[in-house]
Amino acid sequence: MSTASELVEIALGAVPADLGAAVLVSETSTVNLRWALSGLTTNGLTSARTVTVIVGAPVSGGTGAGVLSRSGLDAAGVRTLVADTVALARAAEPAEDAAPFATGDELPGFADPGAETGASTLGGVAEALGEVFGRSRAQNRESFGFALHEVVTTWLGTSGGLRYRHEQPRGTIELTGKAGARSRSAYVAGATRDFSDVDVLALDDEIATRLRWQERTVALEPGRYTTVLPPTSVADLMIYLLWSADARTAHEGRSVFSKPGGGTRVGEKITGSPLSLLSDPFHPGLGCADRVLTTSSSPMASVFDNGLPSPAAAWLDSGTISALPSSRHTASLTGLPVTPAAENLVLTGTDGTGSTMDLLEGVEHGLLLSSMWYIREVEAQTLLLTGLTRDGVYVVENGEVVGATTNFRYNESPVDLLSRVEAYGATEVCLSREWGEWFTRTAMPALRITDFNMSTVAEGA
């Protein structure tokens, strides 16, 4: 069987010399454990290889694009895939984002094989889970959760000579504990690259502590409360903000980043807090590809941009909107710089210190959330989102957790929330509850927000 880098060469060699092309081969190796009711329920080991061929061909009025992806191919299958993609490109309508493919040379490590994960990666988790399940039964609580490790290795070759390989490990672990006939519920989660830094028993200790906090309940009405959002929830909101921030949609007047009357809000200060929102492929613990790797075009990225550098970018710089994600095509439409978005996100303040619990200091009467769920956009104009609190809402009086209250439905905009940041903590690596399946590399501080809009009470834990 051919190696991945060999398949890239086979594919590019099959593309007619007068056409431009990019070829992506990705190998994915995964292992996962899932548990519920303090026992393992499902598990899995998988492996797969996908080849994507992107071809640009001259057609009447511009360049036609062909983009096809298939899995499980040998060399002959790859040649067939290229032929199909070339035919597709020659017959296509002109692609609006067509541009020359990236040029360059072979970068170090291109010919290296793909990395794999396996059952042993989660061996420590499995061993610790045995103890977690025992503890849970002894303490009349139940444990639920999921651990996943995945390594995706991607090889990119372009007709312009560029050869690039990127190896992306990622791991996530989520634990939910329930007690009191499931009337109490607590959640903790973490992101990792290899699970060597994951202490499952410490996470379970945190679950036990939070369940104890919920033994006293306090009834509260809906309303606007000073609310401390842990990094998990801040990640939920900032990821959605990034996904809504593409330059083209803003330029067309269709998003919260549009300036009334035309143009974008780049340059506008939206918060007095010195917060910056960054994507940086070399951020410690959040490393990701430093070049564009994409198998489909969108307002955020173009298949023709594969291989272009994707350096660090600041979307928010000390409270001012400083850039919006754009491809070469959307940059040409908007007049803004080409700014690809690397696949991580960091919110940081100039002087943020302390933990989520430290931010409770100074809260006379307010709330501490555990996590958010079922976040959906209500209104594009303001990026008003709705969603629910989940797995523990704690009542804070004079800086101390005094008990738990019911869940709430909230209606809030992450852009507007930034203008109501009263305090923030130290930035730490965290996992978004809602979007952590797709966007795992985030580092956020806890935020203390004034007048957070809890619209209605939601029953249940």
Added chain:
Amino acid sequence: MTGQIDADFLALPLETLADAALQHARTAGGAALQHADLRVQRMRTGSMHLRDARLSSSSDVVSAGLAVRVLLDGVWGFAATDELTPAAAVATAGRALEVARISRPLMAERVELAPEPVHTATWVSSYETDPFDVPVADRARHLAAWSSQLLAADGVDHCDAMVNLAKEQKFYADLAGTVTRQQRVLIEPEITVVAIAADGPESMRTLAPPVARGWEYLNGTGWDWTTEIASLPGLLAERVAAPTVTAGDYDLVIDPTNLWLTIHESVGHATELDRSLGYEAAYAGTSFATLEGVGSFRYGSELMNVTADRTVEHGGATTGFDDEGVATRSWDLVSKGVLAGFQLDRAMAARCGLPASNGCAYADSALNVPVQRMANVSLAASSQDVSTDDLISGVDDGLYVVGDKSWSIDMQRYNFQFTAQRFYRIRGGRLAGQVKDAAYQGSTPSFWGSLTGLGGSSSSYLGGASNCGKAQPGQSAWVSHGAPATLFEQVKVLNTRSEGGR
């Protein structure tokens, strides 16, 4: 209608792969092996987006692989690969057995499977033209023509058009002797027009649902595109000029183009037994509905009759057999307002002492394990010939709610909030123009308890979604939901502007 599975799928060495995997599982698993199955699955997905009548992206992805699932001494083991060779099938069976053995110390309860007769069958969904046989350029020109028509209309500043396609092919074989071969085709078109108004963007979208049909759907079979597209600019202009809603409690006439999603969230997901038992607690959540409540729990008013059905023609969740070899069927979930049943897979059925699964196991790819997924869940229409206008004429002061937009519900399926494509004011039994910035909220049993009016079959619609998410690792599924027009009394309506602090 084709009625035939693609020859190139059947040409794969399906039986050879099954023999290799199952024989190895039988031999290596020994007496402890309760069950083994092999699934070969090929998924082809296509998507196309046009922005202002120009092609902005097009993708075509074919993923194929084989999965082996074993039940060894009460413990599941699962492994999958994209290598479709006998050697890979044997190796994958071996890995599945290894995973089951490693997992043994962590199991809290022994898994058993409800019995199912042995089936040997071929099933193909109902469609005329495989959409993947339509050249990509032709698909783009079709959407571009609609977009250009809309962009030429007054008040339309932008137009987004998209179509998602899927073709799913599955071969399933298990140790009991069941062998099934299946193919289905699904399609989801959507057109949105946008106006940049003085205080921001406003949009209006088509209501055509995702369905299990072929390209003929875009040519008018099953949906009147000509009329709907022609109506969009006027509906958008009315929305731009509409007054903001006054928050309060209103009688709502909810069109099935909106209610399908409320049914999906508050009934469909709430009656998944795995959720109710706690198997989804860490992710999608649990449910207020319990097995003990079957036959006694008051879910809604006596007008509420809800069925689950995996056989309805053109349904997103329709198939002949599920991914455990169970023949699909239809059954009651709510009868005269009382909880009547749940959605099951074979393990859930056995765990609860039920005689059989109702065929709800589904995996969205070869690389994912089958989990209990939703059937097509639908609210029955009235046997009376009641029209939408009849329901509206009975409302003195209320709102008529059309088309889905945003949606959100809590982890136990109580608290929900939905918006819509259009909210119309009803005054004195007549529509009095659109209002905007509205959302309705409710708590599931009290909301369904306020159902006081039901339209007849002439007001019915089969809506649905292509992106129903569940499980870890996450899986996506298509599903359909039917309903007639309905009347709900005194539902809480918010003003989203004031919710956002404006």
